[in-house]
Amino acid sequence: MIRSERADGGDYRVVTVDRPAARNALRPADLDALEAAVVEATEPVVLLRGAGDAFCAGADLDVVADLSDPAAFAAHGQRVAAGIEDADAVVVAGIDGPARGGGVELALACDVRIATPRATFAESGVRFGLFGAWGGTVRLPRVLREGDAMEFALSGRTIDAEEARRIGLVSRVVPDPATVAAELAGNEPDALAVVKRRLRDGAPVAEREAAEREAFARLHAAHGPEIARDRKD
Template sequence: MVRFTDRERLRVVTLDRPDRRNALRPADLDALEAAVTGAAAADVPVVYLHGAGPAFCAGADLDVVASLAEPEAFARHGQRVADTIETADPVVVAGVDGAARGGGVELALACDLRIATPEATFAEPGVRFGLFGAWGGTVRLPRVMREGDALDFALSGRAIDAEEALRTGLVSRIEEDPMAVAERLAANEPDALEVVKARMRDQRKKEEQETAEADAFGELVRAHAVDIAVDRG
């Protein structure tokens, strides 16, 4: 189950199956995708994603995985949702408190910021029983962590704590209250947040990215000329 509530300039999305450590079924993936795309449609600039109970997300529901007739389709389903998170207009912040495992790590990787509490732990345990993260994890993990750390993390299946996740770049920072980070982000200008995310996420050639960056900067200056003149701090 996935639910969400809207606050001023902030959508709080909750993975809400605490009895299953928020493991995700196909319907949950659809609901998560709808919550993120719905935030964009509602002009909400920041989405905060977290889990109910003592875990962030255990990843795919393994009872579902074991019964799949077309596992490739399930992998593509998760990839699509992760891509939606990564490319959505709102800034998406993952607040990781407790365990993030498998697909839970992959969803966090798709988010723009990963804020861990001191109690957060991360692992890709699928290698222990013949699986691996197939919701874009093999693509994003070496982009976020150094390649050597990414390989160690993915091949070993071992759990790492918040401090090691911070050292290797898997998380952006460690905070007692990750939602407060999302709330502070939401206080910034929405159009600037959207442009910065789009430019940072741009995968085109350097020259094309720089042209788009200059164009976006010009648009923001023209839109906020009065505010810029008043507030130079």
């Protein structure tokens, strides 16, 4: 089950994977509902979290054990992760408790990853002959240095929040990731959307620089007068 609601008193949306008895493991229908909740959000920031004492255990192993088309299942997860990554909103993964396998991949698809001291991370699939195939092998070396990405993915070991911060898997360790979502949502929405697009752009450098110039000019046309007034105040 996926819950989606506007934060109380905040300008951001909270999307919750709500299967605490299954450590928020994801079934195909959950993946679709999750993507829809994030992509359809109209707020500038989305906080993605898990209910109970886990962030997300990844794919539901009961589903994985009975797959008739494993490649299609992987493609499904890849599409959802790409949808989260490409969403208009800035997506913050608020990781409180374990993130395993697909849960790590889900976090990697988010724009910002924030952990609590209770967060732990592992790509444990290698221990029973599988690995995360929802875009994890693509995004992990983009987020971490190659050596750290290799060691984390190949070892299957569990790391805590502070080690995750040290290697760059998360940006901060805080008591409540909602404080970071609220902090980001306090910024100007147009600027948030533009900066996300520019940082996500995989085009050649010259094209990215041109797009950056054009985006800056658009924002300046919209908000330049406000800046001038603020300087006078």
